[in-house]
Each structure stands twice: as C-alpha cells, then as structure tokens.
Amino acid sequence: MTSTPHPITLITGGSRGLGAQMALALARDGHDIVLTYREAASAADAVVAQIQALGRRAQALRLDVADAASFAGFAARLRDGLADWGAKTLDGLINNAGAGAHASFAETTPAQFDAMVAIHLRGPFFLTQALLPLLATGERTGARVLNISSGLARFTLPGYSAYAAMKGAVEVLGRYQAKELAARGIRVNTLAPGAIATDFGGGAVRDNADVARFVASVTALGRVGEAEDIGGAAATLMRRDAGWITGQRIEASGGMFL
Template identity: 60%
Template sequence: MSNLALITGGSRGLGRSSALALAERGTDSVITYHSNRGAADEVVAEVARRGRKAVALQLDVADTAGFARFVSELQQTLNNEFDGRRLDALLNNAGMGIHTPFAETTEAQFDSLVNVHLKGVFFLTQSLLPLIEDGGRIINVSSGLARFSLPGYCAYAMMKGGIEVMTRYLAKELGGRQIRVNTLAPGAIETDFGGGAVRDNAELNQFIASQTALGRAGLPEDIGKAVAMLLSDEASWVTGQRLEASGGMFL
C-alpha cells in the first residue's frame, strides 16, 4: 500500500513540486487549493501521469471556522477515494508573502500573516490529528528568513519563527504516537511567490546566486526532493529538527 499525504497549498509552487516528487516515489496525495481549481486539477492530472492518485479539495487556511467542514470533507474523501485510509503525512505548506518595511506594516497585514502562517497551521494540524496514522510525519514549512534578515520581511519571518518553535513542541508532544515533526526552511526559490520576484527579476536572481554557496537561486524541484527526503523512511530517526534547503544562502 502506498503512502498518503495531505499537502496544503498544493496547486502551485512548492506544494505542487512536493506532490509530484512524492508521486514519483509512490505516494498518493490530497492537495488543497485556495481559489484556483484549474491549477489544482492540473496537479491531479500530473500526479496521475506519474502513476499515483491525487484529489484536490478547497481550503482557506486563514478561516479556522471552516476547518470542521474541511475535516469532514477530507474524511469523506479518504473513505470514498482511498479505501478509508488515514494520512501518513501532512505538509503544512500553504501561504503567501508580504514585503513591507517594519515601519509601514499595517495591523491588517500583520493579522493576515498570523491567520495564514501561524494560527491556521496550529489549528488545522490540531484538527487533523485524528486522521494521521501513528508513526506518521508532519512537515511545517518555514523560511530561510527566520535565520537571516532581509528588510521588508520582519512580520513574515516572525510567523515562520513561531512555526519553528511549534515544530519542536509537536515533536515532543506527538512522540508518543511515533509521529515525526520537522521544519523545512526553503531559501529563495524561483516560483510565483511574492509576485514571482526571484523568478522574474534578473537582477534579484543574480544577487541571490552570488550569495548562495551552490551559485544559483533555488528551483521548486529542489524543495520537492527535500520534502520527499524528510518524509521517507530514511529520515525515520529525525524529528524536531530544522532543515534549511537554500543551497547555502548567506552562510
């Protein structure tokens, strides 16, 4: 029987690359999307072309009031599409970025980041615990920005710092169920995140490459492979840890 992963924000960027990397290693998935059903369906089709199965469900990770409905829909999906299996893995990936100097960050922007990157991850994971197998795995996506500092990302990086603390606590509290919990912190990646700046701004891309040990900005596939590695049996003795996949950025 193959593994089954839930990937939030699986319709694009790092979530998409993770679903495809896991499919190539024999893992089925349930991916969530916020509003772009078409992009989610494309990922489902790509997973099928790799010989695995995926289902897409709508989820707004900022809307904690909708989590009970989502968990019920997920349970129905597991029963109808995956023979009642439970989840072997959860990848808390969904998110968005705000690039605003500290002095100009509004309360509304701050609250939005809290809801998506901190409160949403906390309570969604809590809601999903009954559906995760004992011996399962959880990855919480952080950012290199929680280690190094770039102007304009203070509020965003604060949320990711909180996620890294949460990871260590979950690893301790869920250890009795043999559930491994780790943080994956990507560096600068060429996706549409933040308006696609790393991907589309040649000057920024070149600067990142010049500050990275491996001499380039990251690609979505780099992160998909790192996710697959952390979720594999080869990482069975790794929990409560922070793995930065940045190619050695700002060492």
C-alpha cells in the same frame, strides 16, 4: 498503521509553486496525494492529472488556511475522500500554504500582520490539531508532519519582518509538536527554503534579473533555488526510512548567507 499499500500525504497549497513540486516529488516516491487549493481549482486539477499520469492517486480539496473555523468541516470532507480510497488515515501532512507580505517594519499595518498570523501560524497550528484523529499512529508507522518555514527566519532581509516572525514561530511550534506527538509515533520537522524562483512574492526571484543575481551572489552553490529543489527535500524528509529525524529544522537554501 498505514491503511493502504501506498502512503497518503496531504499538502496544503498544492496547486502551484513549491506545493505542486512537493506533490509531484512525493508521487514519484510512491505517495498518493491529497492537495488543497484556495481559488485556483483548474491549477489544482492540472496537478492532480500530473500525479495520476505518474500512476498514483490524487484528489484536490478546497481549503482556506486562514479560516480556522472551516477546519472541522474540511476534516470531515477529507475523511470522506480517504474513505473513497479505502483508507482511514493520513501518513503525511505538509503545512505549505502561504502568502507573502513585503513591507518595512515601520510601514507594516495591523491588517498585514494579522493576515500573516492567520495564514502562517494559526492555520498550521489549528489545522494540524483538527487533523490529529486522521494522522496515522504507531512507533514505526506514525505520520510525518512537515511545516514549511523560510530561510528568512535565520537570515535577515529588509521588508519581511512580519512574514519572517511567523516563520520563526512555526519553527518553535514544530519542536513542541515533535515532543508532544512523539508518544503517538508522529514525527514533526520543519523545512526552510531559501530564495526560490516561483511566483511567490510577485515572482521577484524568478522574474527580476537583478534580484536573481543578488541571490546567486550570496548563495554558496551560486544560483537561485528552483521549486524542484524543495520538492526533493520534502520527499526525502517524508520517507519512512527517515523516521529517526524529528523536531529538526532543515534549511534548503543552497547555502544562502553562510
């Protein structure tokens, strides 16, 4: 069961971009937030301060999602952090942390490929596994898990074969998690953003006017996505009254390449 009056959600990679906006959107929805960062402690602290200004509790923990060997230790630190709030379980987990790799199929190196596996597939797989004892259970009160994929798992743009292949694998993983964790009352869904104006991938969508115009031209709603668009979508899927949704892939792309 939920151990505090307010749900507690963990968001990996919550110090910037989509993760930060998800954290803020969920805080506005009444969630207390634990967010992770890899290097940018000051940025993570700034997001924590914004969440606290909204009247919600927040804390930041360091985590490298590519280092699966560290997950047991992270789970122990998370358990201690929850205990500081008088809580024992998480009500939500968003596997968001990521990094891009832009290279043609012919030029992708084994090192680039292995990095994508570690960050985008092995990380969410084994982090969720390590956190299972901390995820709330129950027919009505089970935790929500949201894995972040990409529109690139549906449509194709040159240069993203390794990244998109991992996101396709995450979408399959989510369906298996939804099936196998249903007996615990845990719901699992996948959110696939389209092209978003953040610093991801070098900030091309945000900073390159030609790229932005191209994205807008192939998007039904006629503009590039903003991080706030994804924050709102994530908050919607994590709500308690969305509990009849599980095993689904939801794309938030403004209708890109329809």
